[in-house]
Amino acid sequence: MKTVRIADDALAIACGADAVAAAFARAGCTVERVSSWGMHWLEPLVEIDGIGWGPVRVEDVETILSGLASGSAREAGAGGERAPRFPSPGEVGQDLCIGRIADHPFLARQQRLTFARAGRTRPLSLADYAATGGWAGLRRALSLTPEQVVAELVRSGLRGRGGAGFPAGIKWQTVAAAPGTRKYVVCNADEGDSGTFADRMVMEGDPFALIEGMAIAAHAVGADRGYIYVRSEYPHAIARLEAALPLAAAIVAPFAIELRVGAGAYICGEETSLLNSLEGRRGEVRAKPPLPAVSGLFGCPTVVNNVLTLAAAAHILAEGGAALYQSLGTGRSRGTAPIQLAGNVRRGGLVEVPFGATLDELVHDIGGGTASGRPVKAVQVGGPLGAYIPPGRFDLPFDYEAYAAADALIGHGGVVVFDEGADMRALARFAMRFCAEESCGKCTPCRIGAVRGAELLDRIAAGGRGADPVEALPQMHNAPGAGRSRAEEVALLEDLCETMRFGSLCALGGFTHYPVLSALAHWPEDFA
Amino acid sequence: MSGSGDRAGRLARIVAAHSHREGPLLPILHDVQAEFGCIDAEAEALIAEALNLSRAEVHGVVSFYHDFRSSADPRPEVQLCRAEACQARGVEALVPAAEAAAGQRVRLTTVHCLGLCGAGPNARVGDALFARLDAAALVRLIEAAA
Numbered sequence: 001m002k003t004v005r006i007a008d009d010a011l012a013i014a015c016g017a018d019a020v021a022a023a024f025a026r027a028g029c030t031v032e033r034v035s036s037w038g039m040h041w042l043e044p045l046v047e048i049d050g051i052g053w054g055p056v057r058v059e060d061v062e063t064i065l066s067g068l069a070s071g072s073a074r075e076a077g078a079g080g081e082r083a084p085r086f087p088s089p090g091e092v093g094q095d096l097c098i099g100r101i102a103d104h105p106f107l108a109r110q111q112r113l114t115f116a117r118a119g120r121t122r123p124l125s126l127a128d129y130a131a132t133g134g135w136a137g138l139r140r141a142l143s144l145t146p147e148q149v150v151a152e153l154v155r156s157g158l159r160g161r162g163g164a165g166f167p168a169g170i171k172w173q174t175v176a177a178a179p180g181t182r183k184y185v186v187c188n189a190d191e192g193d194s195g196t197f198a199d200r201m202v203m204e205g206d207p208f209a210l211i212e213g214m215a216i217a218a219h220a221v222g223a224d225r226g227y228i229y230v231r232s233e234y235p236h237a238i239a240r241l242e243a244a245l246p247l248a249a250a251i252v253a254p255f256a257i258e259l260r261v262g263a264g265a266y267i268c269g270e271e272t273s274l275l276n277s278l279e280g281r282r283g284e285v286r287a288k289p290p291l292p293a294v295s296g297l298f299g300c301p302t303v304v305n306n307v308l309t310l311a312a313a314a315h316i317l318a319e320g321g322a323a324l325y326q327s328l329g330t331g332r333s334r335g336t337a338p339i340q341l342a343g344n345v346r347r348g349g350l351v352e353v354p355f356g357a358t359l360d361e362l363v364h365d366i367g368g369g370t371a372s373g374r375p376v377k378a379v380q381v382g383g384p385l386g387a388y389i390p391p392g393r394f395d396l397p398f399d400y401e402a403y404a405a406a407d408a409l410i411g412h413g414g415v416v417v418f419d420e421g422a423d424m425r426a427l428a429r430f431a432m433r434f435c436a437e438e439s440c441g442k443c444t445p446c447r448i449g450a451v452r453g454a455e456l457l458d459r460i461a462a463g464g465r466g467a468d469p470v471e472a473l474p475q476m477h478n479a480p481g482a483g484r485s486r487a488e489e490v491a492l493l494e495d496l497c498e499t500m501r502f503g504s505l506c507a508l509g510g511f512t513h514y515p516v517l518s519a520l521a522h523w524p525e526d527f528a
Numbered sequence: 529m530s531g532s533g534d535r536a537g538r539l540a541r542i543v544a545a546h547s548h549r550e551g552p553l554l555p556i557l558h559d560v561q562a563e564f565g566c567i568d569a570e571a572e573a574l575i576a577e578a579l580n581l582s583r584a585e586v587h588g589v590v591s592f593y594h595d596f597r598s599s600a601d602p603r604p605e606v607q608l609c610r611a612e613a614c615q616a617r618g619v620e621a622l623v624p625a626a627e628a629a630a631g632q633r634v635r636l637t638t639v640h641c642l643g644l645c646g647a648g649p650n651a652r653v654g655d656a657l658f659a660r661l662d663a664a665a666l667v668r669l670i671e672a673a674a
Contacts, residue, residue: 011644014659040646194611197643225550232558232595233642235655258549261558264594266640280553280579282592298550341646343616348646371617380612384640416645418616427612434611434640440592 002068004029005047007119009036009204010236011197015055017044023061035205037119038350039106041371042098047119052101060096067097109366111328112352113336114311115198117206124243129208135251137317141216146176149220153313156322157334162188162269162306163382163411163507165333165400168313171303174293175221178301185217185226185255186278186297186304190262190269192231193383195342195414199307201350203230203237206311207244213310215252216317217303226257227297229274232264266438270506271304273440284440285506306412308338330356333399341367343380343416359394363417374419378523380427382411384434385511387518388424409514424523429457431515435508446509449500453516456493460527464489490520490527538563539571543578553579553589557596565600604673605635607652608666613645622649625663629670636670 004024006017021031024046039045042054046064053064098104101119112118121128129135141149154169175183187210191199202210214226230238241259249256265283267273272286275297296302305313312335315321325335333355339362341348346368353362363369363379370376378388387408389396396406403410418427435450459465466483470476484492497513504510520527542559546552556575560567567575567590569583576583590596608626610619630636644650647659651666653673661669 010642010657011647011659014644014650014657015647040644043647191643192641194609194641195613195645196641197645200643233639233652235652236657239655260554262593263554263558263596264639265592277554278551280551280589282588284592343613343645343648345646384612414613414645416613416616422616427615430612430615438640 002029002048002065003032005032005034006044007036007205008033008123009043010200010234011040012036012043012045013236015043016057019058020044020046020056020061023058024065027061027065029065032122035118035121035123036201036350037101037107038115038201039101039104039347040349041347045101047101050100050102052098052104053096054098056096064096106347106349106351106366109361110352111336111354113315113325114202114209114308114338115206115350115352116315117209118201118350121206123205123207123240124247126208126247129206133315133318134208135212136319137314137321138212138215138219138252140319141219141317146220146222149216149317150176152317152322153220156316156325157329157332158309158312158316158325159333159400160306161308161312161338161412162271163409165410168305168309171293171305172217172220174291175223175301175303178294180301182225182298182300183221183223184297184300184302185214185221185223186271186275186302187214187226187228187307187310188269188271188274188304189228189230189234189237189307190274191234191307191412192266192269193385193412193414195380195416196340196383196412197342198338198340198350198413200234200237202307202311203234204240207240208248209311209314210307211244211248211252211257213305213313214257215255216313217305217310218252218255221301221303223303224255226255227260227278228257229260229262229268229278231262231268265440266434267440267506267508270508273506274304275302282440284442285508287505308412328354330354330397330399331401333401337398337410337413339398339413339415341415341417344370344372344419345415345417346371353398355397355399357398359389359396359398359415362398362415363394367415367417370417370419372419372421374421376417377420377422378418378424378519380416380418380515381414382409382514383414384431385409385507385514386411386414387514388418388427388522389518390522407514407518409511424519424526425457425461428516428519428527429454431512431519432457435512439508443503443505443509445500445503446505446512449496449504449509450512453493453496453500453512456489456496457516457527459484460486460489460493486528493520535564535570536574539574540578543575553581553586557590557593561596565602566597568598568600601635603633603635604653605637606630606670606673607637607639607642609640609642609644609648609650609652610638611640613641614648614650617648619649622661622663622666626666626670629667634670634673 045054268283273283277283432453471479
């Protein structure tokens, strides 16, 4: 009987994978639930003997199986790339065949290290994990001294994938060197940025890789407890980790990992806010210094790393992993970037490529342009705090320093595509409103500035404002009596953005100027 | 009242179940909310007492996080993602129909990102996620929410 492989990732399930899996089971097939390949426009993607069909509906199941029986699917399967499909009645399953999945152009352009197992293994199978090189990094790390492990990580060039891009090896070194008998490894899995889902895919699809990375970090810095802080918006990832942690507990012992669930606060993705939340406090940002590496969770030296950073540590510590990682990438951005193509893009999903890929390659060659078929107007890279980049700048290579030089940021690697229907003033206003809603309230530029920023954008849309009653009072000698023109409101917005940028405690208030000012700079016509 | 006595007992059991943890407040609040539908003033006081915190400290935490509620709402909840990636895929155009379908019967709330960003617009009901919604599918989802 045929073995049918279908993802049990949250996105596949949200697109109907469970019903499709049940239909194959009813037809007598053996159904294996695996991780997702990250080809999200094709989910639910069905794999039979390496050949893929997607997106499959329950009513396509019979057609696929009868096509297989008659032998025509393999010929149909040789075709390769097919247009993505928004389900419409009357289509038959054979049209859904994409050929050999591993040869699909979307995947063929990628170099998957962190996502090497995506689509290939059952997430909770220790046998699958071990058979695909699992635990090799931890085994090797345990045969090395902590200093050697840190040195390997430094040599690999791995930088924190949460957004800041701080060299991971240096952070580990700081924690290892910090005085203290109690140290922690904390995994930041509060993946709140819109347009990002790579952490979710690791947690749901390859949870043991994250656990292995945490255990390596624990060995390197001398920690015996670890926490994974997952956002509450990820119910599938939470359930998967709850199942995976006991399975791996004996392998990583005496290191012990506990799962903690967030409570809907975006700011808890900021590391010091996350630590406060773990301690059972309001998720308010802490002033730095002291760095969490010196005084973190409960005042103890703490490694706080993103899911992708820790999962990368697992393959980097395997034999030859650091050298391979270091050999990839560009400039000071070494290794691979798990990039997430999202929004109005024809082929959305997970794209892991060496650093250096341009937005042209990502959005057009790999992503296939917009899903709507209309021209691309903008992409936002790096989540809600990332800059909007116009097509004229799509030659920008994916590289921390290149983005910084272009007044943009890579962040967590989310690329959200917008077609020409996007209203950039509305998006700038959304950025300010988002900051206002998610501000922890600790520092004034963020808490008040974001509210004022949204008001300013409304007044800019209204063409400025008239004099208010107080300004009109005769004793207000220094107030401009005539209200404010649009140009003056724009100048005020730029001034406010500068205050938020340099005066905020953390990246929420500190980076909100990126989406706002980039929208204003590149699409001034939307603000008129 | 036997009712409130029973409530105190259930609360005490939740607190005890987490007492071995470091920083147990958030796990306790999650469980209390799951059990009672909210974390009201009485629950705050009992939790504060058990953890040797002031009620203000517990209230500060409850009021900080979007997920925690101070009063129960028996209506079914449908969370609709209205973050950038779903905006790029047209979620705002679905909002009027969704609000009309929700009316007073369903609590339609905004969530910022469910992590299904290549397949929006997306929604969540309980622990179930839904992707590639159009107006008709979203309205059906809201009408079926119970």
